[in-house]
Amino acid sequence: MAYLRSQNRSGAIPAGPVPADSSDPQVIFPGPMPGSYKTEAIVLRSIRYGEADRVLHLYSATRGRINAIAKGSRRPKSRFGGRLEPYFRLDLVLHEGRGELATVTSAATVAAHPELRSNGPALMAAARGCDAVLRLCDSEEPNPPAYNLLCRYLDGQEPPSGVSPFPVVDGAAGQATALAFRLKLALTAGFSPELSSCARCGESDGLVGFSGAAGGVVCAACERGGFELSPAAHRFMVEALGQPLAAAPSAPERDLRQVDRAISETLEHHAHVRLRAAA
Structure with missing residues (x-):
């Protein structure tokens, strides 16, 4: 669950539930493997990498800044579809390896903001x-x-x-x-x-x-x-x-x-x- 906060007169941001956007079909993947974790995050930046990958700069509700790679995400039949573009809010599963980049293993849309685009x-x-x-x-x-x-x-x-x-x-x-x-x-x-x-x-x-x-x-x-x-x-x-x-x-x-x-x-x-x- 995410936490939505609204500003009060003192400048504090009290908590409240954030509803998910159910307009986009969710992609179901197996549960996280050892070394993996789940988090909700917003795509701040998406950069083409190599022939078929993307490097993502993410801001997470529970992990702060995350840099990740989505392997094969630019292939025509990628399981990620177009949901790794900037401004998407996603439920993610990421795997932490030995490198600096986490690996995105699954992504489900919380909010896509199609009209914004x-x-x-x-x-x-x-x-x-x-x-x-x-x-x-x-x-x-x-x-x-x-x-x-x-x-x-x-x-x-x-x-x-x-x-x-x-x-x-x-x-x-x-x-x-x-x-x-x-x-x-x-x-x-x-x-x-x-x-x-x-x-x-x-x-x-x-x-x-x-x-x-x-x-x-x-x-x-x-x-x-x-x-x-x-x-x-x-x-x-x-x-x-x-x-x-x-x-x-x-x-x-x-x-x-x-x-x-x-x-x-x-x-x-x-x-x-x-x-x-x-x-």
Whole structure:
């Protein structure tokens, strides 16, 4: 069973069951052999390897980052079909050998997101989201909040009938959702910026700038080396961390550019990670 989590006002991600997608026929394989394990995972990246194989970068609910090889998966009659493409959420059985790559021995679809693949803006949003997880969450330690945040983000690009999707159109609305996702992802990875008081001196009033090196907002006396952060940009960051991803706040594009810079500089200084542009 997977665990779906939703953001509450404090920024925590409480647990709840994740329903499986039964629209895709499951492929039944024998139980795991010795040295094998089962896990649910999302395909972050799929790379052609050799004449018939694929190397997969996976993010697992119970194992964190996994690098694996699916042998023969590109053959026309492969038992894996097309379910090893990016953004698929899968129930997997993997075998750990002596090499660096686990071997995929079975795969069953939990969520395929077929409509996402026919929507250009949604596809780009999914690609950026998976790339952010690939770069920021590189540990083999499980991080259920990060995994479930990514599940929600991908599901939001293709919601059930009657449910409004995340705004993935070009412009401020799509960028706001992408930035809210990145803020929450930074929180799950332990790199959330300080937003309540000056990251240098602790002053809680007159917060007028942001310093990636200091790791958060700064007051006028400590602003040297930072950049201006408008009240609207500061408010967006606070509200984005405290609201569900589907209710990401709005802000003018000028302020969202400041938020994007704040997140990027924080992660570059403290996680040593450089993310692609949010939108």
